[in-house]
Amino acid sequence: MLVAILPFNLAICLFLITLLVSTLHTRKKNIYIKDISNFLLLSLVFNFTLIFVRITSFIFDSTENVDLPFSSKLFIFNAILYFGSRASLAIFFKNVRQKFTQLETKRFILIIICLQFFFFFLSFLSVDINYILILAACFHFIGCYWEFHELYILQKSHKNSFINLSCLVVFLKTITLFFVLIYLLISTYKHDSILLNLSLATTPFYMFKGTLITFDLIIFVFINAFLFEQVNELSRRTSDENALIKNLLIQQTSLTEAVQNSNKFIVSGALSASIAHELSHPLASIQANTEILSMQLTSRHLLSGDVQNSVTYILRDTQRAGQTLKALKSLFSVKKELLELNINDVIRLSIDLVSSTINKNNIKLSLQLEKEMPSIMANPHELQQVLLNLLNNSMQAIQKNNPNNGEITISTLIEDESIILSILDNGHGFSIDQEDKIFELLRTTKKEGMGFGLWLSKFILEKNFGNIELLNSPGVGAKLMIKLPIYTPPQSGDNTSYYKLS
Template sequence: MLQLSSAPVRPSLLMPSLAAVVAIAIFVTDTVTPLDIAIAVLYVAVVLLAMDFAGRKGILFVAGGCAALTVLSYAITHEHDPASGPFLRCLISLVAIAITGALAARHQGTIESLREHASLLDLTHDTIFVRNQDDVITYWNRAATELYGWRPEQAIGRKAAELLNTEFPAPFDDIMSELKRTGRWEGELVHTARDGRRLVVASRWALQRDGRGRPGAILETNNDISDRRQVEDGLLRAQRELAHVARVATLGELTASIAHEVNQPLAAVVTNGEAGLRWLGRPVPDVGQARASVENMIKNGQRASEVVRRLRALSRKSDPSYAPVSLADVVNDVALLIGRELQGHRTTLGVSAAEGLPLVQGDRVQLQQVVMNLLMNGMQAMDGVSARPHRLVVEIARSAEEPQSIVLTVSDAGPGIDPASLGRLFEAFFTTRQDGMGMGLSISRSIVEAHGGRIWATNRPEGGARFHVSLPIAEERIA
C-alpha cells in the first residue's frame, strides 16, 4: 500500500550520486565496447532511480540527459553508418527512455498531487489517520500529532488500537462488521495520549473499497470532546442533585400523608396485639383467634415496612439503576404514599392499565418522581374547581402512534392549561401557580428524555388537562 506523508521530502545525495554513477557506467560501456546489444536501454534504470529524488520536471530532465548520452555515444562510435543495426538499437533505446521518462513523470505528478492533497488534511483541526485492514496506521496528520503526541514516523506502522489504547463502546469485531456492511461507523471512543491523558473523541470511520469491492483502507476522523463530555457529565450530576432535592421537598409536602400511612398499620399492630393477649388470657385460651391476631400483626408490620422502604428509596441519593419495570406498579407505589393527600384535596384516583402490557426500561425511583409530580399537579389544579368532581385518572396503554412505546396519561378535572403556556410548560422556573417553583415539570421532562421517551400536555375538551408520558418498552431499550 502506498504511504503518503504531508512532510516535505528531503532527498539525500546518495540516490543522485548513484544515478550519476550508473549513467556514466552505461555511457562508457555503450561507447567503448563492441557488443551488438542495445546497452543504452539500461538508461531506463537511471530514470527510475530519479523518481526517488527528482520531481516531475526533474525526471523529464534526467530522461532527456540519458537520451542525449545515447545519441552522443552513437555519434562517437557509428558516425558514418546511420543505416546499420547500431542505429536501430539506438532508436530502440531512445524510445524506451522516452516511454519510461513519460510514465515516470506521470507517476511522479500523481504522487505530487496526492501529497498536495494530503497536505490539505494538515489544515484541519480534526485528527485524521488512515489504517489498513490489519489496523496498521499508514497515514497520520498534523492534528493527530498535536492531540496524541506521536509524530508520523512514530505512529505509521503501529496498530492504532494498541498505540492509542482504545476503549470501544462495543466489541471491535461487531464494529468492523458494521463498517464492512455499511461502509461507515460513528461513535465515541476513549483514547490514551502519549503523555497518559485519557481523551474522549467523537469518531467517524469510512471504508475505502478497491475496484473489486473488497475492503481496503479505513479513514478515521476524530474530534476531541473531552471538555464537552465533562460539562455534560457535570450537567447530568446537577440535574440528578436537583431531582433529588425536588423529591425530598415533595416528601416534605406529604408529611401528613406519610405519617398517616405509617401510623395506620402501626395502630393496627397495637390493636391486634392487645386482642391477641385477651384471647390468650381467657380461662381457656383461644389459640385460633390469638394466631389470627398475630398474623394480622405481621401483615400490618410488613405494610408499615413497605411504606418506609418506599420512602427511603425516594429520599436516597444514588445513580440511576435501569431495569425492566411495570408502570402500573410505579403508580401503585406512589398512590400508597399520597393517599392522605388525596383525601385532603377531596380527590379520587382511578387507575386503569391494559392487560398484558410489556415492561419499560427505567429507574423505578425516577419514574415514581415523575408520576408523583403529575399527580400532585393534578390535585392542586383542581383545588379551585367546584363545578365538577375532583377526580384524577391514570391510564396506561400501548401507544397507537408508537407501537414500541407505552403511554401513561394523567387526566384531571381542573381549569385546563392556557394555550399560550403550553409551549413553555416544561421550561425550568416556569409556573402558573403563585407559590410554585416551576421545577417539577422541567425535572420530569429531563427524567423522561433520559429514559428515551417524551412528555407533553394537552387540554381535555370537557375541561381539565392531560399529561402524557411515552416510554420505550424494555425489549426495544435493551436492543
C-alpha cells in the first residue's frame, strides 16, 4: 500500500508547489490576482503542508494501526489542516465576489487560525479513537460545506463555466463527506470499533483519501482557469477602456479648440463691429467734405484734369471703404444679402483697386478669365473683400521673397456645377508645417500680421456657400482656389427679384 500511495502524494506535492510558484509569479504582474489571491495562497500552503505531513507519516510511521496515539493525533492534525485549506478557499471565493480591505483580510485569516486552534484543543477532550475520527470527519465536512456555500453564492453572480464545474465538484465532495460522517456515526452507535479500525487500514479508505485529494486538484485547476479567464477579460476591458479614454481625450481636445475658436470668433465679431462703427463717422465726413470740395472747384472752374481724377478716386475709395465697413458690420449677422453677379466683374473691380500697388512693385499680372461665365449668388462687397485679401497676401509674399520677378495669375473656369477662381503667385508659398493652419483664426506667417485675413476670407466664402483650398509648393509659390456654386434661376411663379452687379 505504501508503494502505491507515496508516489501519488509526492506527485500531488509537486503539483501544489508548481501551482504555488505560478500564483506568486502572476501576483507580481497582475493587480487583480494580487488583490484576491491571498486566501488562495493560504489554501495552497495548507494543502501543501497536509500532503507533506502525510508523506512524512508514510515514511516514518510504518504501522497501519490507526488507534495508536501518534496515528490518531496525526489523523486529527490532517483534518485540521484540511479544514484550513477548505476554509481559506471559501474565503477566497467570497473575496472574488466582494473585494476585501486589508483589515478584513487580516480578520478572516485570524478567524481561520483561531478555528483551527479551537478544533485542535477540542480533540484533546476525547481519547476514544471513534470520537476522534468522527471529530476529524466533522472538520472535513464543515470546511467543505463552507467552501460549497461561498462557491454557490459566487455562482449566482458569476455566470462562468469553470465556477459551475467547481461548484459541482465541491458539491460531490461535500455529499461524500456527509455519507462518510453518517457511516462513522452509525459505526460508533453500534459499537463496531474493530470493524471501523480495520476499514480505516484497508485499501478503500486510502482510495477515499486519494479521491478527496483528486477533488481538490480538480478544483484548483478550475480556479486557475477561472482566474486566467478573468485576467484575459480584464486585459481586454482595460484595452477597450484605454481606447475609449483616448477617444474621449481627443474629443475633449477638439471641444476645447472649438470653444477657443468660438471665443475668438465672438471677440472678432465684437471688435469688427466696434471698429466699423468708429470709422464710419470720419469716413462719412471725408466723403461729405470731398463732395463739397468738388462742388466748390466746379463753381470756380478749377475742377479739371488731374484734380478731377484725384477727386473722383477719393470719392470712389471712400464709397468702397463705406461699403466695406457696412459689410463688416453685417459680416457676423445671420442675414444674407446675396445678389446675382458675374465673378469676372468682381475680379476686374478688385484689380482696379490694387493696380497701382501691383505696378509700383513691378508685379506681372495675368488674367485667364472664362469668357462665357454663368452667374453666381453672393454678396459682391464681401466677395471683393476676399479677393483683395488674397491679392494683398500674394503681393506681400512676392515683395518679401521674390521682389524682382513677381507674378500673379488669376484664372476662372467652370467645373461641373461650380465656378473655380484661382489666384497663383510665385512668392515661395508656405512651409509644410503651416499648410494646415493658415485658415485658423489668429494664425499668421507674418511678423506684422494679425492672423485674421485668410480666416475671414474662408468665413466669408462659407457664408456665401463656397469654400477655399490651398495648393502649396514650398519654396516656389502658392495657389488658392475658390469654389462657388453656379446660380440656378428660380422657377416660374417665384416672385423673388434679383439684381445684377453694376
